Amino acid sequence: MKLETIEDLSFADLICPFCHGELSSHERALTCRSCRKEYPVVDGIPSFGQKDEYWCNVRRETMQELNNRARESGDWLKAARELIPQYVEHIEPFDRADAQYLWPVNGESRVLDAGSMWGGLAIPAAQHCGEVFAVDKTIETLAFLKIRAKQMGFRNVHIVASPVQRLPFPDGYFDLVVLSGVLEWVAFDQDVVLEIHWGKRRQDSAVYSKDPRQVQVEVLREIQRVLKRGGHLYLAIENSIGYPYLAGVPDEHMNIMYVSFLPRFLANTITRWKLNCEYRTYTYSSRGYRSLLRDGGFTDMEYYGAFSHYIQPSMIIPADLIRHWKEVAIPVHNARWYQKLAVKMFPAGLLKYSSPSFIIMAKAPGGDEPKEARIVQVLRKAGLLDGSAPSDIKVVKSGGRAGSYHAANFLIYENNDTRPACFCKVCRNNRYADILENEAKNLKTVNRLLMDTELSACIPRLLYSGNIDNISILVTQYLEGAPSKFNLNTGFTTKNLRKLDSSIQSAIRFLATFQRYTQVSEVEATPHLLSVIESQRETLNEQERLTEEVDSRIGDLVQAIEKLDGLRIPVCAVHGDYDLCNLLFSGDRVSIVDFEHFESEGLPFFDLANLIFNPIILSYTNMKTSDSLLGTIARSNLENYIGRWLALYQRLSGLPAQLLELIGPLSVMEQNTKAYPYYREPRTYPMWGETMLNELLAQRIEL
Ligand SMILES: [Zn+2]
Known part of the structure; x- marks a missing residue:
C-alpha cells in the first residue's frame, strides 16, 4: 500500500477485511484493489466498520467533548478528570495491565489489543512490547486513545477501527492477541x-440470526488467523460458575442474578422479560471455554484464576496452585457468619473451577519452541532461574498496591514446589523506576546492617535489582508468614484485641532487637527534641495548619520535653512504615517487608508509634463512631493494652518511661510534617491529618 495521506507507516500492512486484498490509499480513504470496497480514514484512524457502532461506559456526546478538550488542552488526563472523573481510575493506572508480565512476548513482539476501549491495557503494554495495535469498533474511544498515546509519547501504538469479527490484518501478523472483557460481548x-x-x-430491539456461541467461535477463528504460528491469545473473562455468581452476585453484563449459569433458554426468557433484550453475553465454565477455544482452533491452553476480577486482579494464580491460596483468594473480613462458614466448608480443590474470572493463555497451532512469560524471561536473564525447565516454573501475581506508582508483585515457583522460590516486584510505569531503585538501595543497607544477626532471616534478602529489557525489577528471597489476625473491621472486641495484643507483642520484640543492632549513636533528649519540634511547628505554620489549638498543645509538649532534662535517646535505623500490614507472623517469628521508607538514622519512637496507633486508628475510623479516638481508647480496654505494650518496649529497649509517655504527640508531629516522596499521598497514613493531630497531641500514657 502506498501511503500518502496516512502519516502512520505501520498501516502499510493493512488489508481488506472482506477479501484480504491489498489496499490503496488516497484522500481520506482506503480502497480495496480487488473488491473495490472503500474504507474511510477519520482523524487519521482507518475505519473498517460496516456500520456506525458504539460501545462505551459514557454517552457519545460526552466522549466527543472529552476528545475535543483533550486535544485542545494538550492534557488528556486533565480533560478526563473534568468530564468523566468517575472513570479516571478505570483509564489511567497501569495496574490493570499487571497480567502483561505473564504474556509470552518480548520487546520485539507485535501485540493486538482487540476491544481496546480507552487503552487501559494497550498503553501499559506499549512500554514493553514492540508494537501495539489497538482495535475497537467505537471510533470515539479510539480517538481518545490516539490522543492519549500521542501525548504520552508512545509512538508504537497504532489505532484501527474495526469489528473483531473481520480484522484488516494479514495472516500470521501478531505474536499475541488480547481479548479482555470482549469475547462475551461480540454476539451483542x-x-x-x-x-x-x-x-x-x-x-x-434487535433481531439476531446467529447463535452467540457461533459468533464467538468465528471471532476466535479470525484471531487465530491473524496470530503467528505458536502465537498466543490472552483471554480474560468471567467464569459463569464463579463463586460470586453462584452466591447471587449479579452477572456483570446484564446485571441480573444467576443468568450466567442458567440454561441459556431460561436466561434468555429472563432478560427478554426484564430488559427487553436477548441474552447473548455468554460466559462459560472452564470446561466450556476449553471446548469453545478448541472450536476456535486453539490447541494448548493455560488457565489462571483471577481474583476478584480480571479487570483489576489482585491475584492471578495458575489453576493447579489455586487450592493453596483459598484464604487469600476469598477474603472474608466483611462477610457474615454464614458466608464465612460457607467459605470454610468450600473444598479448596474446587476453587480452580470456581474462581470469579479466568485468564487463559491459549496457543495457536505450530511454533514448537516453548515461550515463557515475560517475567520469567527477565528472571532468567538475571541469572535467577538457571537450570529450571520452562515447564517447571509457575508465576503467581500476588498483590501490590493499586496505582501506577507502585510495583506489581509476583511470586515465582520452581520445580513444582508449593512454596515460592522468590518474590519479585515489577515497576509498572518506567517513569517511576526510581521508587524501586530506592527500595533496592535501602534493602542493601539493611541487609548489610543485619548481616550475621538472628534478624537477617526476618527481612527480605535482595537477590537482584535492575533493569532488563526495559523492565525494572527487584527480586528478593521469599519470606514465610501470615498477616496479623487482627481484624480492622470488627472493632475492639475482647477477642479481636487479644489478636492485636499477640501481634503487637511479637512486633515490639522484633523492633527492640532491630533498633539495638542498628544503633549508631545517642543524642541528648531535651535539646534535640526541642529543635525538632520547633522546626515541625514551623512546617505546620508554613502549610497554614497551625491552629490555635494545635499550637497550644505543642506548647504543652514543649514543657513536657523540657522536663526530660539529662535523658539520652538512641539514634538507630527506622523502617518508616512499621505497620501491621508490612509484618508477617509465623509462630513467634516476625518478618518485615517493604523498605521503601527506610532511614538508617532516626529516633526509635516513630516505628513504635506506627505499630501501636495505626491499627487502632484504622479500626476506629471503620467503626464510624461519633466518639473521639481518645474517648474510644479510654472507654475500651485499649488503654491497658497500650500501657502494657509500652512497658514491654521499655523493658526491652531501656528507653526512659518519661519519653515513652510522649510517643503519641512526638510521632503525630513527625507524621504530619515529614517530607513525603512524590509517590506517596500523606492522607493514606492513619496518623496524618487535622483530627489525629489534635487528638494525639493531647494523648499521654502514664507508665
Ligand atoms: Zn476487498
Missing part, C-alpha cells in the same frame, strides 16, 4: 452505553 450487536443500559430495559 446493539449499541451499549453502559451507564444507561446496565440492568435497565432497552427501548430499541
Whole structure:
C-alpha cells in the first residue's frame, strides 16, 4: 500500500477485511484493489466498520467533548478528570495491565489489543512490547486513545477501527492477541452505553440470526488467523460458575442474578422479560471455554484464576496452585457468619473451577519452541532461574498496591514446589523506576546492617535489582508468614484485641532487637527534641495548619520535653512504615517487608508509634463512631493494652518511661510534617491529618 495521506507507516500492512486484498490509499480513504470496497480514514484512524457502532461506559456526546478538550488542552488526563472523573481510575493506572508480565512476548513482539476501549491495557503494554495495535469498533474511544498515546509519547501504538469479527490484518501478523472483557460481548450487536443500559430495559430491539456461541467461535477463528504460528491469545473473562455468581452476585453484563449459569433458554426468557433484550453475553465454565477455544482452533491452553476480577486482579494464580491460596483468594473480613462458614466448608480443590474470572493463555497451532512469560524471561536473564525447565516454573501475581506508582508483585515457583522460590516486584510505569531503585538501595543497607544477626532471616534478602529489557525489577528471597489476625473491621472486641495484643507483642520484640543492632549513636533528649519540634511547628505554620489549638498543645509538649532534662535517646535505623500490614507472623517469628521508607538514622519512637496507633486508628475510623479516638481508647480496654505494650518496649529497649509517655504527640508531629516522596499521598497514613493531630497531641500514657 502506498501511503500518502496516512502519516502512520505501520498501516502499510493493512488489508481488506472482506477479501484480504491489498489496499490503496488516497484522500481520506482506503480502497480495496480487488473488491473495490472503500474504507474511510477519520482523524487519521482507518475505519473498517460496516456500520456506525458504539460501545462505551459514557454517552457519545460526552466522549466527543472529552476528545475535543483533550486535544485542545494538550492534557488528556486533565480533560478526563473534568468530564468523566468517575472513570479516571478505570483509564489511567497501569495496574490493570499487571497480567502483561505473564504474556509470552518480548520487546520485539507485535501485540493486538482487540476491544481496546480507552487503552487501559494497550498503553501499559506499549512500554514493553514492540508494537501495539489497538482495535475497537467505537471510533470515539479510539480517538481518545490516539490522543492519549500521542501525548504520552508512545509512538508504537497504532489505532484501527474495526469489528473483531473481520480484522484488516494479514495472516500470521501478531505474536499475541488480547481479548479482555470482549469475547462475551461480540454476539451483542446493539449499541451499549453502559451507564444507561446496565440492568435497565432497552427501548430499541434487535433481531439476531446467529447463535452467540457461533459468533464467538468465528471471532476466535479470525484471531487465530491473524496470530503467528505458536502465537498466543490472552483471554480474560468471567467464569459463569464463579463463586460470586453462584452466591447471587449479579452477572456483570446484564446485571441480573444467576443468568450466567442458567440454561441459556431460561436466561434468555429472563432478560427478554426484564430488559427487553436477548441474552447473548455468554460466559462459560472452564470446561466450556476449553471446548469453545478448541472450536476456535486453539490447541494448548493455560488457565489462571483471577481474583476478584480480571479487570483489576489482585491475584492471578495458575489453576493447579489455586487450592493453596483459598484464604487469600476469598477474603472474608466483611462477610457474615454464614458466608464465612460457607467459605470454610468450600473444598479448596474446587476453587480452580470456581474462581470469579479466568485468564487463559491459549496457543495457536505450530511454533514448537516453548515461550515463557515475560517475567520469567527477565528472571532468567538475571541469572535467577538457571537450570529450571520452562515447564517447571509457575508465576503467581500476588498483590501490590493499586496505582501506577507502585510495583506489581509476583511470586515465582520452581520445580513444582508449593512454596515460592522468590518474590519479585515489577515497576509498572518506567517513569517511576526510581521508587524501586530506592527500595533496592535501602534493602542493601539493611541487609548489610543485619548481616550475621538472628534478624537477617526476618527481612527480605535482595537477590537482584535492575533493569532488563526495559523492565525494572527487584527480586528478593521469599519470606514465610501470615498477616496479623487482627481484624480492622470488627472493632475492639475482647477477642479481636487479644489478636492485636499477640501481634503487637511479637512486633515490639522484633523492633527492640532491630533498633539495638542498628544503633549508631545517642543524642541528648531535651535539646534535640526541642529543635525538632520547633522546626515541625514551623512546617505546620508554613502549610497554614497551625491552629490555635494545635499550637497550644505543642506548647504543652514543649514543657513536657523540657522536663526530660539529662535523658539520652538512641539514634538507630527506622523502617518508616512499621505497620501491621508490612509484618508477617509465623509462630513467634516476625518478618518485615517493604523498605521503601527506610532511614538508617532516626529516633526509635516513630516505628513504635506506627505499630501501636495505626491499627487502632484504622479500626476506629471503620467503626464510624461519633466518639473521639481518645474517648474510644479510654472507654475500651485499649488503654491497658497500650500501657502494657509500652512497658514491654521499655523493658526491652531501656528507653526512659518519661519519653515513652510522649510517643503519641512526638510521632503525630513527625507524621504530619515529614517530607513525603512524590509517590506517596500523606492522607493514606492513619496518623496524618487535622483530627489525629489534635487528638494525639493531647494523648499521654502514664507508665
Ligand atoms: Zn476487498
